[in-house]
Amino acid sequence: MVRMATAAKHLLAIGTKKGLWLATSQDRQEWSFTGPHFFMAEIPSIGIDTREGRTRILVGVRSPHWGPTVAHSDDLGETWTEPDQGAITFPEDTGAALERVWQIYPDAESRPGVVWAGAEPISVWKSTDGGEHFELNRGLWDHPHRSEWGAGYGGAAAHSIVVDPAGETVHVAMSTGGVYRSLDGGTSWEARNKGISAYFMPDPNPEFGQCVHKIAADSAVAGRLYAQNHHGVYRTDDNAENWKSIAEGLPADFGFVMLTHPRREGTAWVVPLKADGERIPPDGKLAVHRTDDAGNSWKRLSTGLPEREYNSVLRDAASVDTAEPAGVYFGTRGGTVYASADEGETFTEVASHLPDVLCVRAAMVAGA
Amino acid sequence: MPEISILLPSVLQPLAGGQSVLTAPADGPVTVASLLDAVAAEYAVLGRRLRDETGALRRFVNVYVGGDEVRRLQGLDTRVSPGQEVLVIQSVAGG
Numbered sequence: 348m349v350r351m352a353t354a355a356k357h358l359l360a361i362g363t364k365k366g367l368w369l370a371t372s373q374d375r376q377e378w379s380f381t382g383p384h385f386f387m388a389e390i391p392s393i394g395i396d397t398r399e400g401r402t403r404i405l406v407g408v409r410s411p412h413w414g415p416t417v418a419h420s421d422d423l424g425e426t427w428t429e430p431d432q433g434a435i436t437f438p439e440d441t442g443a444a445l446e447r448v449w450q451i452y453p454d455a456e457s458r459p460g461v462v463w464a465g466a467e468p469i470s471v472w473k474s475t476d477g478g479e480h481f482e483l484n485r486g487l488w489d490h491p492h493r494s495e496w497g498a499g500y501g502g503a504a505a506h507s508i509v510v511d512p513a514g515e516t517v518h519v520a521m522s523t524g525g526v527y528r529s530l531d532g533g534t535s536w537e538a539r540n541k542g543i544s545a546y547f548m549p550d551p552n553p554e555f556g557q558c559v560h561k562i563a564a565d566s567a568v569a570g571r572l573y574a575q576n577h578h579g580v581y582r583t584d585d586n587a588e589n590w591k592s593i594a595e596g597l598p599a600d601f602g603f604v605m606l607t608h609p610r611r612e613g614t615a616w617v618v619p620l621k622a623d624g625e626r627i628p629p630d631g632k633l634a635v636h637r638t639d640d641a642g643n644s645w646k647r648l649s650t651g652l653p654e655r656e657y658n659s660v661l662r663d664a665a666s667v668d669t670a671e672p673a674g675v676y677f678g679t680r681g682g683t684v685y686a687s688a689d690e691g692e693t694f695t696e697v698a699s700h701l702p703d704v705l706c707v708r709a710a711m712v713a714g715a
Numbered sequence: 716m717p718e719i720s721i722l723l724p725s726v727l728q729p730l731a732g733g734q735s736v737l738t739a740p741a742d743g744p745v746t747v748a749s750l751l752d753a754v755a756a757e758y759a760v761l762g763r764r765l766r767d768e769t770g771a772l773r774r775f776v777n778v779y780v781g782g783d784e785v786r787r788l789q790g791l792d793t794r795v796s797p798g799q800e801v802l803v804i805q806s807v808a809g810g
Contacts, residue, residue: 412775412805413727413764431759436768444767 355379355712357668358423359676360404361684361698362390362706367406369424370697371712375674375688378697384424388413392663394451395710396477398459402713405462405478407448415445417464419478423712428479435464435472435481441488443468449504450663451478455512465505469496469521473533487519487527487536492555496524499558499577506662507562509572518562518572518587525557526574528587542590544579561605561662565641567612573642575605575617575662582642593642598629603662604677608690609669613641616667616675616691618660626659635675635691651694652685661705668709678704716740717797719750723761724805730761741797747778748791750801765803775806 355371359378366383367390385408392407401421409415417434418427437443450465462478465471470488472481487505496503499522507520515532518539525540538555545557558577565571570586573593578601581590594600599619608614616637621629628634633656634649658681665677675691678684682701685694686709721737728735731754739745739753748770755762765776770791772778778785779802785793795801 410764412773414767414773416760416763429760433763433768436763439768442769444769444771 355423357670357674358395358402358404358710358712359684359686359697360393360395360406360706360708361678361701361704362393362406362663362708363678363682363702363704364389365702366390367393367424368698368701369404371423375668375670375686376695378686380698381424384427385418389705391705392448392451392464393706393708394453394462394478395708396453396462397710397713398453398456400713402710403477405451405453407451407464409447415447417448417451417478417481430479434474434479435466437470438483441483443470447502447504449506450508452508452510453478454510457512463508463510463517465508465519465521467502467504469493469503469505469524471505471508471519471533484533486529486534490527490536492524492538495556496521497556499523507559509562509564511564511569513569516586518564520559520562520574522560522577523556523558525555525559526562526587527555539587540590541588542583542592543574543576543581546578560603563605563607563615565607565612565615566609568641571641573605573607573615575602577601578623580605580617580642593638596645597636598634598647601626602660604660604665605662606665606667606675608673609667610673611639614639614690615642616665617645618665618677620659627657628659631655631657633679635677635687635694637691648687648691648694650692651687651696653683656681656683658683661703663706664704666707666709669711674709676707676709678707680704716742719745719795719797719799719801721750721754721801721803723803726805727761727764727803730764731758741795744794744796746791747780747785747793747795747801750795751791777804777806778802779804 359370361368368382370378388410394405396403446467452463454461462474471484474481509518528539574581580594606616658679668674675687680703684698718738
């Protein structure tokens with residue numbers, strides 16, 4: 348095990364099916380690793396909270412034997428803390444039990460201590476103490492559509508949470524159910540899927556029931572979000588009232604990943620996969636695609652990626668950092684992790700032969 | 716007072732202060748559920764590893780009383796007598 352440099356600037360967290368690996372770097376070229384942490388437990392969700400001058404790593408941990416939990420570390424993984432009673436546990440009256448934490452999402456700088464989580468069974472949670480204790484969002488839990496929501500192959504979960512840093516709007520995406528929007532900070536929720544196809548349903552344009560794989564907000568344009576759907580890539584410019592296809596120019600409209608630039612308008616990344624039935628990069632050629640004009644055109648980015656890759660990239664196995672230029676990171680189900688320090692123009696392999704990569708998160712270390 | 720012993724697998728022992736055997740005083744038969752309640756009161760994280768928040772035994776956690784897995788007996792209502800051992804064993808599963 349390599350001990351981490353104390354003055355590292357960049358942190359890369361890799362959640363896999365059999366543990367967590369952490370890497371630090373001064374320059375995003377050379378990385379020092381520790382791990383596996385939580386060996387033999389899967390790590391499907393990671394949140395890196397760099398607010399208030401502190402780097403807190405939050406992880407969703409799930410052991411097939413011993414169940415799910417949430418742990419956090421304030422010392423880059425040297426030690427981990429798990430609240431005795433569990434950070435996320437369903438209230439008794441729900442009769443439900445936590446299966447898996449799919450998403451950990453630190454809120455905006457202006458709301459320190461607030462962390463959101465998405466989980467299976469389909470649920471959204473909010474913490475106001477930095478992720479040590481979460482409360483179930485009752486508005487979504489009691490939503491009248493709940494009985495009609497379904498399960499994707501990986502389970503029935505709320506996997507995407509996007510919070511407006513300047514207001515009270517929250518968007519959630521679930522598989523399957525689609526996009527839900529709250530305009531009041533999460534008190535009430537409405538389905539917002541107009542324009543997103545659900546080709547696998549008798550009515551391909553239902554109010555809800557879509558299998559939206561990932562959503563992400565444009566950091567510079569209020570009300571603009573992007574969605575990678577179960578076939579279909581979309582954008583909304585009106586806060587999810589209407590979605591329109593931006594898949595033209597991509598080699599495939601299937602995939603799981605949707606990333607947006609931390610500052611720049613109109614910039615997003617996807618990792619296309621061939622199809623529903625053949626979940627591999629098109630022709631086995633792995634490439635990231637980036638738009639710089641909000642999806643009107645796409646640029647294929649594969650420099651540094653292998654000629655052949657038959658593994659898929661899962662919805663949370665990709666991340667951007669906030670450095671300049673932005674870094675782009677992703678991992679495959681074959682256990683390889685790639686990093687780009689130039690917004691995807693060139694990639695280098697930073698890890699290989701790991702277990703299936705489930706979640707990747709990158710951040711600049713607070714205070715470094 | 717007579718005791719009931721709860722034997723833990725090595726992977727869970729760090730959650731019980733390194734102990735491989737926990738003991739619970741009992742002057743008569745008690746249910747497995749009440750034994751696990753007592754374990755959770757003392758070692759909360761260990762309790763959550765064995766049962767979910769509804770109180771159900773996790774799917775791949777097996778608890779044996781008198782050589783029988785409690786799911787083949789009366790589940791968590793299975794009664795354990797003083798002097799008996801309760802074995803907690805992870806099932807053979809995973810990949």
